[in-house]
Amino acid sequence: MAPQDKKPTGKARDRAAAAYAADQAAKRRRRQFVIGGIVVVVILAAIGIGIAVQHSNSQSNSAAANGPLVFPSGTVSDGLAVQYGSSAAKTTLTIYEDFRCPYCKQAESMFGPIYTADAQAGKIKVLYHIVNLIDRNDGGTGSIQSGSAAGCAQDVGNAKFKAYHDVLYANQPEESDDAYASTGTLISLAKQVPGLDSASFEACVNSGKYQPWVKKNYDALSTQEGGSVSTPDYLINGQSFELTTQPAATQEANFTNALNKAIAAAG
């Protein structure tokens, strides 16, 4: 009799145990779903915070462009131009340029070594006006950010400005790539100029201190040219020297001649 009594009891107990286990498993699964849901929500919220930070950063960037107009130290022409070369030089080469502009880079690669040598020899002085044309044409902030960073370099020293100017052209990104909008990129390029990078330089670049200065230069050029701005704009004693489609060697020879003529005329 005992075995007969025991068997059903055992089965019932098994059934109860199975039901309990199934219930526990269902509870467990439900909680796992809830936990998974929480994890997904937390991660999405974190990414959302990141995007929000980016948004507020880009807003503070456009705020920088509308900030107070201040001029880098030692600038001339109402504070708009950075001068390179001796003030005593009678011949002036004025350059309107944009570090994001491919033709500016092309002009720089042909004429840069020529005018740099003349400026160092005391024969000419160069007036750099940095504008933000490509930002206006293509969108983005690479022109105004790099221009502002160059102003920050001028604060450190005129030689630092010139070296950083050349580094910015040497590393110019494709026109469609707004790499210079990143102050991180601009700061890491500054490390190629010995003695340029410092905490105050980085703070200057990050705050976009000279963005209004770049904007002001654009507005001045726009007024001067009756609204149609193109870069680069090279002026030898106020006379425009145009970039052409001729071979580089021809253009370089023409530029050298034009400069020499102006230097000779100035005596």
Next chain:
Amino acid sequence: MATKGAVTGKNTKDAQDVQAEPPSSWHPRLDAHSPWISLVARVALGVMWLYYALPKLATPTQNVADVRNFRILPGGLITAFAYGQPYLELALGLLLIIGLGTRLLALLSGVLLLVYIGGIISLGARGIHITCGCGGAGAAVDAGQTRYILDVLRDVLYLIPALWLLWRPKSRFSADQALLP
């Protein structure tokens, strides 16, 4: 006989219980230590994510430059990714350390690491010379100064705890353990 049968039945049931326990393995001692190993794996992986997330959080624009240097993402996605990435890593790190949703976190960590490994390998394959981002600066360097093989090996090393947790998500001192019956 009856008594003996009942006893045998009980024994059999116990044996089944043991087999029903989470994947009984080839090594019972490994099973016994598994929650502790998982604890170590969880915290190690979590600390790894925090270690890489925190410097990036401090310098978001530098991270934009680093991401751009990989030259994988199109222009429009670079900033969004560069800003979202450190926060994603921060969330993964913190959740791993408290141990909430361990298996899902292990899966996400593994996928993210594979994406990074793929990125580094593609740098090597495309002949782009940068000091791979991954916690350091992604600046351009001369050929021969890159250490992509080391970078890949390091990321593969990080995959080990992720894979372990995918296999054995149960760990000591975890929110999962406290919340799951």
